[in-house]
Amino acid sequence: MAARRIFLSISSKSSHWAQIRESPEEAVRIAVELIKKENIISQWGEPKLLVEERWNQRTDIVFDILHDDYKSEEAHLPGHGNLPVILVWLSKNEAVQVATLGIQNKVNDEVRETHRLSGDGGEPPFFIDHSNGKVPLFMNPRT
Numbered sequence: 001m002a003a004r005r006i007f008l009s010i011s012s013k014s015s016h017w018a019q020i021r022e023s024p025e026e027a028v029r030i031a032v033e034l035i036k037k038e039n040i041i042s043q044w045g046e047p048k049l050l051v052e053e054r055w056n057q058r059t060d061i062v063f064d065i066l067h068d069d070y071k072s073e074e075a076h077l078p079g080h081g082n083l084p085v086i087l088v089w090l091s092k093n094e095a096v097q098v099a100t101l102g103i104q105n106k107v108n109d110e111v112r113e114t115h116r117l118s119g120d121g122g123e124p125p126f127f128i129d130h131s132n133g134k135v136p137l138f139m140n141p142r143t
Contacts, residue, residue: 002043002065002066003064003065003066003067003068003069003083003084004041004064004065004066004067004083004084004085004086005050005062005063005064005065005067005081005083005084005085005086005107005108005111006028006031006035006047006062006063006064006065006085006086006087006088007060007061007062007085007086007087007088007099007103007107008027008028008031008060008061008062008063008088008090009058009059009060009061009087009088009089009090010027010058010059010060010061010090010091011057011058011089011090011091011092012056012057012058013091013092014090014091014092014094016030016090020059020090021054021059024049024052024061024125025049027059027061027090028047028049028061028063030090031061031063031088031090032044032047034088034094034096035086035088035096037096038096040086040096040098041065041086043066044065044066045065045066045068047063047064047065048063048064048065048067048070048124049061049063049124049125050062050063050064050111050114050124050125050126051110051111051114051124051125051126051127051128052125052126052127052128053127053128053129053130054127054128054129054130054131055130055131056130056131056132062107062110062111064083067081067083072115072122072123072124073120075111075112075115076112076113076115076116076142077112078112080112081108081111081112082105082108083104083108084098084099084104085098085099085103085104085107085108086098086099087099087103114126114128115142116141116142117138117141117142118138118141119138119139119140119141119142120140120142
């Protein structure tokens with residue numbers, strides 16, 4: 001399977017922090033460049049931004065590559081969207097690595113939960129804001 005899920009975590013210590021806070025698409029572009037440099041993925045397609053989750057000192061972004069059979073209306077169901085995960089860290093240092101099975105399961109479970117919480121008809125990209133003490137509120141989660 002060529003499809004991959006990318007978990008990108010950006011720290012406020014990153015030299016990219018300001019531009020990424022303004023544009024998740026820029027964050028995706030930077031992550032793709034780093035992954036290509038490491039030669040971890042041999043096939044590429046248009047990235048699909050799924051989730052941006054923001055705290056004061058960190059932003060996490062999840063996006064998919066080559067996930068052609070992605071269906072938003074089924075993405076909350078158990079077993080759907082289980083993809084291999086690549087981790088990208090942007091802080092003082094930058095790192096790219098293939099996720100362990102435990103982290104892969106956690107990332108895939110969190111994406112499913114975000115789809116569930118976003119309710120019927122919810123379409124990515126989803127934005128979840130914890131910054132400045134905010135508590136995210138989901139008005140119509142799927143049951």
